[in-house]
Amino acid sequence: MEELLSSRDEAQLRVEQIHAFKSEQLALQNAGVFKTNNEDSQTIDNYHQKLLSQLANTFDIDISTHSKQLTLGMKFASFFGALAMALSIFFLFYQFWGLMDTPLQVTSLISAPIILFILTMYLARDDKNSYFSKISALVTFASFVLNLSMLGQIFNISASPNAFIVWAAFGFVLAYACNARLLVFFAIVCLSSFIAMKTGTYSGMYWISFGERPENFFIPGLIVFFIPQLFSHKQFSGFSNLYRVMAMLLTFIPILILANWGVISYLSLDRDLIEGGYQTLGFGLSAAAIWLGIKHKFNEVVNTGNVFFVLFLYTKLFDWWWEWMPKYIFFFLIGLVAILALVVFKRLRLSQLNNKES
Amino acid sequence: MKKYTLIGLLILAITNAVVLAGAAYNRTEATSQIKLTERELPLVYVNRLINENSTLSLRLNWRMPQQTKLYKHYVAHSQILTREALDNLGFDSSKIKTTYGNESRELYWALEFEGELHKQAIDNAQRHLTEVTDIYEDQPNRKNNDIKKSAQHSLNQEMYNRSRLFFKEISHSLPQLTAKYTDNNNIIIVKGLVKPQYFIKKDQYKITLKNLVVPSVMVPFEYSSQLKTLPYKSKNETERTRYTVNVSWGVKLEPWITNISLIQPLIPHNKTGLDLL
Numbered sequence: 001m002e003e004l005l006s007s008r009d010e011a012q013l014r015v016e017q018i019h020a021f022k023s024e025q026l027a028l029q030n031a032g033v034f035k036t037n038n039e040d041s042q043t044i045d046n047y048h049q050k051l052l053s054q055l056a057n058t059f060d061i062d063i064s065t066h067s068k069q070l071t072l073g074m075k076f077a078s079f080f081g082a083l084a085m086a087l088s089i090f091f092l093f094y095q096f097w098g099l100m101d102t103p104l105q106v107t108s109l110i111s112a113p114i115i116l117f118i119l120t121m122y123l124a125r126d127d128k129n130s131y132f133s134k135i136s137a138l139v140t141f142a143s144f145v146l147n148l149s150m151l152g153q154i155f156n157i158s159a160s161p162n163a164f165i166v167w168a169a170f171g172f173v174l175a176y177a178c179n180a181r182l183l184v185f186f187a188i189v190c191l192s193s194f195i196a197m198k199t200g201t202y203s204g205m206y207w208i209s210f211g212e213r214p215e216n217f218f219i220p221g222l223i224v225f226f227i228p229q230l231f232s233h234k235q236f237s238g239f240s241n242l243y244r245v246m247a248m249l250l251t252f253i254p255i256l257i258l259a260n261w262g263v264i265s266y267l268s269l270d271r272d273l274i275e276g277g278y279q280t281l282g283f284g285l286s287a288a289a290i291w292l293g294i295k296h297k298f299n300e301v302v303n304t305g306n307v308f309f310v311l312f313l314y315t316k317l318f319d320w321w322w323e324w325m326p327k328y329i330f331f332f333l334i335g336l337v338a339i340l341a342l343v344v345f346k347r348l349r350l351s352q353l354n355n356k357e358s
Numbered sequence: 359m360k361k362y363t364l365i366g367l368l369i370l371a372i373t374n375a376v377v378l379a380g381a382a383y384n385r386t387e388a389t390s391q392i393k394l395t396e397r398e399l400p401l402v403y404v405n406r407l408i409n410e411n412s413t414l415s416l417r418l419n420w421r422m423p424q425q426t427k428l429y430k431h432y433v434a435h436s437q438i439l440t441r442e443a444l445d446n447l448g449f450d451s452s453k454i455k456t457t458y459g460n461e462s463r464e465l466y467w468a469l470e471f472e473g474e475l476h477k478q479a480i481d482n483a484q485r486h487l488t489e490v491t492d493i494y495e496d497q498p499n500r501k502n503n504d505i506k507k508s509a510q511h512s513l514n515q516e517m518y519n520r521s522r523l524f525f526k527e528i529s530h531s532l533p534q535l536t537a538k539y540t541d542n543n544n545i546i547i548v549k550g551l552v553k554p555q556y557f558i559k560k561d562q563y564k565i566t567l568k569n570l571v572v573p574s575v576m577v578p579f580e581y582s583s584q585l586k587t588l589p590y591k592s593k594n595e596t597e598r599t600r601y602t603v604n605v606s607w608g609v610k611l612e613p614w615i616t617n618i619s620l621i622q623p624l625i626p627h628n629k630t631g632l633d634l635l
Binding site for chain 1: 359362363365366367369370373374377378380381384410411412413414415450453461462463464549551571572574575576578579580582610611612613614
């Protein structure tokens, strides 16, 4: 029996291979190309049945289409449940903390995340993919955010960017302990905000104004992109994809903003030159992302690269033609560009197929 | 799992310890202590429909001084500076752009309570009222009467309702500012944000005083019940101040409330500033 599968993603892939094998075998038999004797068929079926139940027990994966649909429903329920519970704990404090004296406020603010964290770890101990541990993890994270921000209010403390690095660290701990992608998202947001704030501070601005210079997000984008390259995330379902998509958003959104609004750049150059430079960089980087994604089979990188390439293209076309061209010609040209892109993609696809055949 | 549990608990413990130690350190010594009133520390009101916050906060209401002898109800939170003065504040005047992109900086502000700057605001308001009263007596028409009423209202507001806390000076050096005002017990030093600007046509540098780093102070539980009984007070109401607040600023220039007391109106409601001239 299979012993080599080490992650949930690999196990799910194996299940899909088995289903694909079965349907292809049936299609070949129906077409009269291939026949198996009953004994062989029975042996394979038994093997697959045993393997599927073993994988289902070990990795808690979906072994049928029905269970896959139910899992999707559970994912949505757990996502909304976690967000609602986090908001609920926030408003619970808000509603009642005025009725407590300062020592009680401080005690409850500090003890809430500690108790919830212990509960989360207890739930995640037996099954780190449990939806309940993920919900509990998000509520714990929300209570820690509440903990620091409300202590700040109670003692009238000057706001500090350091809170973001602490939230990021705690978010990562919870995310890896519970295999929770939503928490990786929040942790990346906190981490990149912290790095952007510090970059802004080093270049002379007040930390809270970090968003005024989109270039502050380039360093966090780069760091986040290389995290899954430096550390293996085989055990954590979808983490690598999320890191790469977030890194691309952190890089491409600032480039898109600067390509259209060069005045907010750090560069002391002519505005048109800055915008032109970022437009070229945007096209170049999104094309490079598509290439990199195809080469390393990172589907999410290809898709994100495609989206941004199209966005850069259309904002440029809008820039050039919207003002002076009749709208029907403008939209006609946009349609033509899309058809041209289709032709190019089709030719690329064909050449790839030919390469495989040869 | 043990590894995650240990790291998580360490993060929680160390962070809270650092925050509480910072708050305790701030309160080891009071750098400024002052008794303010509702005029300088009004209650922060939020839309009751969306507000479920059960605590109360008081907003530090500071004003810019009158810059000319003409009375102005509102003075913009900005100041014209020389290039040297701007550089002395830690800005690099050569990098200051005319339009978007000038970066704010955290600097030390000296605020004066009930001092010369407040007296100047009252004097200006009184002078304005005398001028418009003279005009009304020469030409008693509806327009002049309205102007006179407005001037009366302004004087009233200056004397009994508006904040007496005025911006006095700005510095990038806390020791310098503290040394300068060490004998003045009506000066408080706080941290605030300042944004520079350059006007190419006038070849003029200007700073905008944006906001205080700690713009409001939370009311401790022991004092909140008495403030919660107070009804909502609109901005234009000439109702008298209703409470006094003892506030201290600590080593990190973070404030805290040491006492709040409700007070009786200072002058009867039917009196105006004109009656007191």
